[in-house]
Amino acid sequence: MRLLEEKIRNEGRLLSGNVVKVDMFLNHQLDVTLLNEMGKEFYRLFQKENITKIVTVEASGIAIACMAAQHFHVPVVFAKKVESLNIGQNVYSSEVFSFTKQKTYKIRVSQDYLSPDDCVLIVDDFLASGSALTGLIDIVKQAGARVGGVGIAIEKGFQEGGQKIRSQGVRLESLAIIESMDDQQIIFR
Amino acid sequence: MRLLEEKIRNEGRLLSGNVVKVDMFLNHQLDVTLLNEMGKEFYRLFQKENITKIVTVEASGIAIACMAAQHFHVPVVFAKKVESLNIGQNVYSSEVFSFTKQKTYKIRVSQDYLSPDDCVLIVDDFLASGSALTGLIDIVKQAGARVGGVGIAIEKGFQEGGQKIRSQGVRLESLAIIESMDDQQIIFR
Numbered sequence: 001m002r003l004l005e006e007k008i009r010n011e012g013r014l015l016s017g018n019v020v021k022v023d024m025f026l027n028h029q030l031d032v033t034l035l036n037e038m039g040k041e042f043y044r045l046f047q048k049e050n051i052t053k054i055v056t057v058e059a060s061g062i063a064i065a066c067m068a069a070q071h072f073h074v075p076v077v078f079a080k081k082v083e084s085l086n087i088g089q090n091v092y093s094s095e096v097f098s099f100t101k102q103k104t105y106k107i108r109v110s111q112d113y114l115s116p117d118d119c120v121l122i123v124d125d126f127l128a129s130g131s132a133l134t135g136l137i138d139i140v141k142q143a144g145a146r147v148g149g150v151g152i153a154i155e156k157g158f159q160e161g162g163q164k165i166r167s168q169g170v171r172l173e174s175l176a177i178i179e180s181m182d183d184q185q186i187i188f189r
Numbered sequence: 190m191r192l193l194e195e196k197i198r199n200e201g202r203l204l205s206g207n208v209v210k211v212d213m214f215l216n217h218q219l220d221v222t223l224l225n226e227m228g229k230e231f232y233r234l235f236q237k238e239n240i241t242k243i244v245t246v247e248a249s250g251i252a253i254a255c256m257a258a259q260h261f262h263v264p265v266v267f268a269k270k271v272e273s274l275n276i277g278q279n280v281y282s283s284e285v286f287s288f289t290k291q292k293t294y295k296i297r298v299s300q301d302y303l304s305p306d307d308c309v310l311i312v313d314d315f316l317a318s319g320s321a322l323t324g325l326i327d328i329v330k331q332a333g334a335r336v337g338g339v340g341i342a343i344e345k346g347f348q349e350g351g352q353k354i355r356s357q358g359v360r361l362e363s364l365a366i367i368e369s370m371d372d373q374q375i376i377f378r
Contacts, residue, residue: 062248066256076219
Protein backbone atom coordinates (compact mmCIF):
# COMPACT_ATOMS: atom_id res chain seq x y z
CA MET A 1 0.00 0.00 0.00
CA ARG A 2 1.80 3.02 -1.32
CA LEU A 3 0.28 5.50 1.18
CA LEU A 4 1.64 3.51 4.12
CA GLU A 5 5.05 2.94 2.51
CA GLU A 6 5.40 6.68 1.89
CA LYS A 7 4.40 7.46 5.45
CA ILE A 8 7.01 5.01 6.78
CA ARG A 9 9.66 6.44 4.46
CA ASN A 10 8.85 10.08 5.24
CA GLU A 11 8.13 9.92 8.96
CA GLY A 12 9.48 6.61 10.30
CA ARG A 13 12.79 6.63 12.12
CA LEU A 14 15.29 3.84 11.69
CA LEU A 15 16.93 2.79 14.96
CA SER A 16 19.64 0.26 15.58
CA GLY A 17 18.69 -3.40 15.93
CA ASN A 18 16.33 -3.45 12.95
CA VAL A 19 13.80 -1.25 14.71
CA VAL A 20 11.65 1.07 12.65
CA LYS A 21 10.01 3.62 14.90
CA VAL A 22 6.56 4.53 13.61
CA ASP A 23 5.03 5.70 16.85
CA MET A 24 4.31 9.11 15.35
CA PHE A 25 1.40 7.60 13.39
CA LEU A 26 0.89 3.90 14.20
CA ASN A 27 1.48 2.92 17.79
CA HIS A 28 1.64 5.85 20.19
CA GLN A 29 0.26 8.79 18.28
CA LEU A 30 -2.37 7.51 15.84
CA ASP A 31 -3.07 9.02 12.43
CA VAL A 32 -6.71 8.04 12.30
CA THR A 33 -7.19 9.09 8.68
CA LEU A 34 -4.34 6.81 7.59
CA LEU A 35 -5.62 4.00 9.80
CA ASN A 36 -9.00 4.31 8.15
CA GLU A 37 -7.43 4.00 4.69
CA MET A 38 -5.65 0.89 5.93
CA GLY A 39 -8.94 -0.49 7.26
CA LYS A 40 -10.53 0.16 3.87
CA GLU A 41 -7.69 -1.71 2.16
CA PHE A 42 -8.16 -4.72 4.45
CA TYR A 43 -11.82 -4.67 3.49
CA ARG A 44 -10.93 -4.62 -0.20
CA LEU A 45 -8.60 -7.57 0.32
CA PHE A 46 -10.83 -9.73 2.55
CA GLN A 47 -14.41 -8.69 1.71
CA LYS A 48 -15.21 -12.06 0.10
CA GLU A 49 -14.21 -14.08 3.17
CA ASN A 50 -17.50 -13.66 5.07
CA ILE A 51 -15.68 -12.22 8.06
CA THR A 52 -17.82 -12.17 11.23
CA LYS A 53 -15.24 -10.83 13.68
CA ILE A 54 -11.95 -8.99 13.74
CA VAL A 55 -9.53 -10.20 16.37
CA THR A 56 -6.40 -8.37 17.52
CA VAL A 57 -4.26 -8.03 20.63
CA GLU A 58 -3.99 -4.98 22.85
CA ALA A 59 -2.86 -2.29 22.64
CA SER A 60 -1.71 -0.98 19.28
CA GLY A 61 -3.72 -3.48 17.24
CA ILE A 62 -6.98 -2.07 18.58
CA ALA A 63 -6.97 1.11 16.53
CA ILE A 64 -6.42 -0.61 13.16
CA ALA A 65 -8.90 -3.33 14.05
CA CYS A 66 -11.63 -0.78 14.85
CA MET A 67 -11.03 1.15 11.65
CA ALA A 68 -11.24 -2.05 9.61
CA ALA A 69 -14.32 -3.24 11.49
CA GLN A 70 -16.25 -0.16 10.38
CA HIS A 71 -15.94 -1.34 6.79
CA PHE A 72 -16.77 -4.99 7.54
CA HIS A 73 -19.63 -4.05 9.92
CA VAL A 74 -18.51 -6.64 12.46
CA PRO A 75 -17.35 -6.40 16.10
CA VAL A 76 -13.73 -6.35 17.23
CA VAL A 77 -12.45 -8.67 19.93
CA PHE A 78 -9.08 -7.81 21.40
CA ALA A 79 -7.00 -10.36 23.29
CA LYS A 80 -5.90 -9.12 26.69
CA LYS A 81 -2.30 -9.34 27.75
CA VAL A 82 -2.59 -9.22 31.49
CA GLU A 83 -4.59 -11.09 34.04
CA SER A 84 -7.65 -8.99 34.72
CA LEU A 85 -10.05 -9.48 37.61
CA ASN A 86 -13.03 -9.02 35.32
CA ILE A 87 -12.32 -11.29 32.37
CA GLY A 88 -13.72 -14.39 34.10
CA GLN A 89 -12.54 -17.97 34.14
CA ASN A 90 -13.73 -19.17 30.77
CA VAL A 91 -10.98 -18.01 28.46
CA TYR A 92 -8.97 -19.23 25.52
CA SER A 93 -5.32 -18.44 26.16
CA SER A 94 -1.96 -18.74 24.49
CA GLU A 95 1.64 -17.80 25.26
CA VAL A 96 3.51 -15.11 23.37
CA PHE A 97 7.14 -14.06 23.54
CA SER A 98 7.78 -10.36 22.99
CA PHE A 99 11.19 -9.57 21.56
CA THR A 100 10.67 -5.84 22.15
CA LYS A 101 10.02 -6.41 25.84
CA GLN A 102 12.08 -9.61 26.16
CA LYS A 103 9.48 -11.53 28.08
CA THR A 104 6.78 -14.15 27.73
CA TYR A 105 3.21 -13.21 28.51
CA LYS A 106 -0.21 -14.79 28.15
CA ILE A 107 -2.91 -13.47 25.86
CA ARG A 108 -6.51 -14.28 26.63
CA VAL A 109 -9.92 -14.05 24.96
CA SER A 110 -13.17 -14.77 26.78
CA GLN A 111 -14.96 -17.83 25.40
CA ASP A 112 -18.10 -15.68 25.19
CA TYR A 113 -16.78 -13.77 22.18
CA LEU A 114 -15.53 -16.45 19.79
CA SER A 115 -17.49 -19.47 18.60
CA PRO A 116 -17.29 -22.15 15.89
CA ASP A 117 -19.66 -19.99 13.81
CA ASP A 118 -17.07 -17.25 13.50
CA CYS A 119 -14.85 -16.52 10.53
CA VAL A 120 -12.12 -14.29 11.86
CA LEU A 121 -9.88 -11.66 10.33
CA ILE A 122 -6.83 -11.28 12.56
CA VAL A 123 -5.31 -7.81 12.44
CA ASP A 124 -2.12 -6.45 13.97
CA ASP A 125 0.27 -3.53 13.52
CA PHE A 126 3.54 -5.45 13.19
CA LEU A 127 4.69 -8.88 12.08
CA ALA A 128 8.28 -9.84 12.83
CA SER A 129 8.89 -13.21 14.51
CA GLY A 130 5.19 -14.05 14.33
CA SER A 131 4.88 -14.93 17.99
CA ALA A 132 1.83 -12.75 18.74
CA LEU A 133 0.16 -13.84 15.51
CA THR A 134 0.76 -17.53 16.24
CA GLY A 135 -0.86 -16.99 19.64
CA LEU A 136 -3.90 -15.31 18.08
CA ILE A 137 -4.31 -18.07 15.48
CA ASP A 138 -4.05 -20.62 18.30
CA ILE A 139 -6.86 -18.85 20.19
CA VAL A 140 -9.13 -18.69 17.13
CA LYS A 141 -8.59 -22.42 16.56
CA GLN A 142 -9.27 -23.25 20.22
CA ALA A 143 -12.66 -21.59 19.72
CA GLY A 144 -13.30 -23.83 16.69
CA ALA A 145 -13.58 -20.72 14.55
CA ARG A 146 -12.10 -20.29 11.09
CA VAL A 147 -9.20 -17.95 10.29
CA GLY A 148 -10.53 -16.10 7.24
CA GLY A 149 -7.26 -14.20 6.89
CA VAL A 150 -4.59 -12.13 8.55
CA GLY A 151 -4.06 -8.44 7.86
CA ILE A 152 -0.83 -6.79 9.00
CA ALA A 153 0.20 -3.16 8.71
CA ILE A 154 3.99 -3.58 8.59
CA GLU A 155 5.76 -6.89 8.03
CA LYS A 156 9.48 -7.22 8.54
CA GLY A 157 10.09 -9.42 5.52
CA PHE A 158 13.63 -10.25 6.65
CA GLN A 159 12.33 -12.00 9.79
CA GLU A 160 10.74 -15.43 9.82
CA GLY A 161 7.15 -14.61 10.88
CA GLY A 162 5.59 -14.09 7.45
CA GLN A 163 7.07 -17.27 6.00
CA LYS A 164 6.04 -19.27 9.08
CA ILE A 165 2.41 -18.16 8.93
CA ARG A 166 2.03 -18.42 5.13
CA SER A 167 3.46 -21.95 5.16
CA GLN A 168 0.51 -22.97 7.35
CA GLY A 169 -1.82 -22.12 4.47
CA VAL A 170 -3.12 -18.98 6.16
CA ARG A 171 -3.87 -16.08 3.81
CA LEU A 172 -1.67 -13.29 5.14
CA GLU A 173 -1.68 -9.81 3.59
CA SER A 174 0.71 -7.11 4.78
CA LEU A 175 0.18 -3.52 3.67
CA ALA A 176 3.91 -2.79 3.73
CA ILE A 177 6.66 -5.41 3.69
CA ILE A 178 10.13 -4.23 4.61
CA GLU A 179 12.60 -6.26 2.58
CA SER A 180 15.67 -4.78 4.20
CA MET A 181 16.70 -1.84 6.31
CA ASP A 182 19.73 -0.29 7.86
CA ASP A 183 20.12 3.03 9.66
CA GLN A 184 20.23 4.86 6.31
CA GLN A 185 17.39 3.50 4.24
CA ILE A 186 14.50 1.15 3.98
CA ILE A 187 13.63 -1.07 1.00
CA PHE A 188 10.12 -2.40 0.52
CA ARG A 189 9.33 -5.71 -1.16
CA MET B 190 -26.87 9.24 25.92
CA ARG B 191 -29.89 7.02 25.67
CA LEU B 192 -28.37 4.53 23.22
CA LEU B 193 -25.51 3.76 25.62
CA GLU B 194 -27.79 3.57 28.68
CA GLU B 195 -30.03 1.09 26.89
CA LYS B 196 -27.04 -0.98 25.85
CA ILE B 197 -25.77 -1.08 29.44
CA ARG B 198 -29.23 -1.98 30.73
CA ASN B 199 -29.87 -4.67 28.11
CA GLU B 200 -26.46 -6.28 27.83
CA GLY B 201 -24.39 -5.23 30.84
CA ARG B 202 -24.01 -7.67 33.71
CA LEU B 203 -24.01 -6.51 37.31
CA LEU B 204 -21.40 -8.24 39.43
CA SER B 205 -20.72 -7.93 43.13
CA GLY B 206 -18.53 -5.09 44.35
CA ASN B 207 -20.20 -2.42 42.23
CA VAL B 208 -18.80 -3.87 39.02
CA VAL B 209 -20.79 -3.49 35.81
CA LYS B 210 -19.43 -5.83 33.19
CA VAL B 211 -19.71 -4.28 29.75
CA ASP B 212 -16.99 -6.22 28.02
CA MET B 213 -19.47 -7.54 25.44
CA PHE B 214 -19.44 -4.13 23.75
CA LEU B 215 -17.01 -1.70 25.40
CA ASN B 216 -13.78 -3.20 26.64
CA HIS B 217 -13.10 -6.69 25.32
CA GLN B 218 -15.49 -7.16 22.43
CA LEU B 219 -16.07 -3.78 20.80
CA ASP B 220 -19.33 -2.72 19.18
CA VAL B 221 -17.76 -0.36 16.67
CA THR B 222 -21.09 1.06 15.48
CA LEU B 223 -21.99 2.07 19.02
CA LEU B 224 -18.50 3.44 19.65
CA ASN B 225 -18.85 5.57 16.54
CA GLU B 226 -22.13 7.00 17.81
CA MET B 227 -20.37 7.79 21.08
CA GLY B 228 -17.55 9.48 19.18
CA LYS B 229 -20.11 11.53 17.29
CA GLU B 230 -21.71 12.59 20.57
CA PHE B 231 -18.33 13.71 21.96
CA TYR B 232 -17.91 15.76 18.82
CA ARG B 233 -21.32 17.37 19.31
CA LEU B 234 -20.40 18.22 22.91
CA PHE B 235 -16.87 19.50 22.37
CA GLN B 236 -16.78 20.75 18.77
CA LYS B 237 -16.41 24.40 19.84
CA GLU B 238 -13.30 23.75 21.96
CA ASN B 239 -10.77 23.82 19.08
CA ILE B 240 -9.51 20.36 20.00
CA THR B 241 -6.15 19.51 18.38
CA LYS B 242 -5.56 16.09 19.96
CA ILE B 243 -7.44 13.32 21.70
CA VAL B 244 -5.55 11.70 24.56
CA THR B 245 -6.45 8.42 26.24
CA VAL B 246 -4.74 5.55 28.02
CA GLU B 247 -4.27 2.04 26.70
CA ALA B 248 -6.00 -0.25 26.16
CA SER B 249 -9.77 0.15 26.21
CA GLY B 250 -9.71 3.92 25.77
CA ILE B 251 -8.07 3.58 22.36
CA ALA B 252 -11.18 2.41 20.50
CA ILE B 253 -13.43 5.25 21.70
CA ALA B 254 -10.66 7.78 21.18
CA CYS B 255 -10.16 6.69 17.55
CA MET B 256 -13.86 6.80 16.80
CA ALA B 257 -14.12 10.30 18.25
CA ALA B 258 -10.97 11.45 16.45
CA GLN B 259 -12.56 10.68 13.08
CA HIS B 260 -15.16 13.36 13.78
CA PHE B 261 -12.68 15.93 15.12
CA HIS B 262 -10.12 15.17 12.35
CA VAL B 263 -7.27 15.16 14.86
CA PRO B 264 -4.73 12.50 15.92
CA VAL B 265 -5.05 10.29 18.99
CA VAL B 266 -2.22 9.92 21.49
CA PHE B 267 -2.53 7.06 23.92
CA ALA B 268 -0.56 6.95 27.16
CA LYS B 269 1.36 3.73 27.60
CA LYS B 270 1.10 1.77 30.80
CA VAL B 271 4.28 -0.24 30.74
CA GLU B 272 7.90 0.54 30.22
CA SER B 273 8.61 -0.04 26.56
CA LEU B 274 12.04 -0.22 24.99
CA ASN B 275 10.94 1.98 22.11
CA ILE B 276 9.23 4.93 23.78
CA GLY B 277 12.51 6.79 24.42
CA GLN B 278 13.68 8.86 27.37
CA ASN B 279 11.78 12.08 26.82
CA VAL B 280 8.41 11.33 28.34
CA TYR B 281 5.79 12.94 30.51
CA SER B 282 4.73 10.45 33.16
CA SER B 283 2.32 10.13 36.04
CA GLU B 284 1.33 7.47 38.56
CA VAL B 285 -2.05 5.77 38.54
CA PHE B 286 -3.60 3.35 41.01
CA SER B 287 -5.86 0.73 39.46
CA PHE B 288 -8.57 -0.55 41.80
CA THR B 289 -9.48 -3.32 39.35
CA LYS B 290 -5.93 -4.63 39.35
CA GLN B 291 -5.02 -3.39 42.84
CA LYS B 292 -1.70 -1.94 41.82
CA THR B 293 0.07 1.29 41.00
CA TYR B 294 1.52 1.75 37.55
CA LYS B 295 3.06 4.54 35.55
CA ILE B 296 1.52 6.02 32.44
CA ARG B 297 3.76 7.74 29.91
CA VAL B 298 3.43 9.95 26.85
CA SER B 299 6.36 10.87 24.63
CA GLN B 300 7.15 14.59 24.73
CA ASP B 301 7.11 14.51 20.92
CA TYR B 302 3.33 14.23 20.80
CA LEU B 303 2.05 16.92 23.16
CA SER B 304 3.04 20.58 23.10
CA PRO B 305 1.87 23.91 24.57
CA ASP B 306 0.00 24.51 21.29
CA ASP B 307 -2.34 21.59 21.93
CA CYS B 308 -5.88 21.74 23.21
CA VAL B 309 -6.67 18.23 24.35
CA LEU B 310 -9.84 16.22 24.69
CA ILE B 311 -9.18 13.41 27.16
CA VAL B 312 -11.32 10.33 26.53
CA ASP B 313 -11.72 7.14 28.53
CA ASP B 314 -14.16 4.28 28.90
CA PHE B 315 -14.75 4.42 32.67
CA LEU B 316 -14.58 6.98 35.44
CA ALA B 317 -14.75 5.73 39.02
CA SER B 318 -12.10 6.96 41.46
CA GLY B 319 -10.63 9.24 38.83
CA SER B 320 -7.08 8.02 39.27
CA ALA B 321 -6.36 7.35 35.57
CA LEU B 322 -8.01 10.63 34.58
CA THR B 323 -6.03 12.61 37.14
CA GLY B 324 -2.86 11.06 35.70
CA LEU B 325 -3.85 12.01 32.15
CA ILE B 326 -4.68 15.60 33.16
CA ASP B 327 -1.33 15.78 34.94
CA ILE B 328 0.45 14.68 31.74
CA VAL B 329 -1.40 17.22 29.57
CA LYS B 330 -0.46 19.97 32.04
CA GLN B 331 3.20 18.86 32.14
CA ALA B 332 3.21 19.41 28.37
CA GLY B 333 1.88 22.94 28.87
CA ALA B 334 -1.16 21.98 26.80
CA ARG B 335 -4.74 22.96 27.60
CA VAL B 336 -7.40 20.45 28.70
CA GLY B 337 -10.29 21.36 26.40
CA GLY B 338 -12.53 18.79 28.05
CA VAL B 339 -12.94 15.25 29.25
CA GLY B 340 -15.29 12.74 27.64
CA ILE B 341 -16.15 9.55 29.51
CA ALA B 342 -18.31 6.66 28.35
CA ILE B 343 -19.54 5.39 31.74
CA GLU B 344 -19.18 7.31 34.99
CA LYS B 345 -19.88 5.67 38.32
CA GLY B 346 -21.68 8.64 39.84
CA PHE B 347 -21.57 7.08 43.31
CA GLN B 348 -17.76 7.18 43.37
CA GLU B 349 -15.72 10.32 43.93
CA GLY B 350 -13.94 10.69 40.56
CA GLY B 351 -16.50 12.86 38.76
CA GLN B 352 -16.86 15.30 41.64
CA LYS B 353 -13.08 15.50 42.06
CA ILE B 354 -12.43 16.36 38.41
CA ARG B 355 -15.36 18.78 38.01
CA SER B 356 -14.31 20.69 41.14
CA GLN B 357 -11.03 21.49 39.37
CA GLY B 358 -13.00 23.46 36.79
CA VAL B 359 -12.51 20.83 34.08
CA ARG B 360 -15.45 20.36 31.72
CA LEU B 361 -16.30 16.68 32.13
CA GLU B 362 -19.07 15.04 30.10
CA SER B 363 -20.06 11.42 30.70
CA LEU B 364 -22.36 9.69 28.23
CA ALA B 365 -23.90 7.52 30.94
CA ILE B 366 -23.74 8.23 34.67
CA ILE B 367 -24.68 5.37 36.97
CA GLU B 368 -26.35 6.90 40.02
CA SER B 369 -26.69 3.61 41.87
CA MET B 370 -26.55 -0.10 41.23
CA ASP B 371 -26.99 -3.36 43.02
CA ASP B 372 -27.05 -6.90 41.62
CA GLN B 373 -30.67 -6.41 40.50
CA GLN B 374 -30.82 -3.08 38.76
CA ILE B 375 -29.03 -0.01 37.63
CA ILE B 376 -30.26 3.58 37.94
CA PHE B 377 -28.87 6.32 35.71
CA ARG B 378 -28.61 9.96 36.77
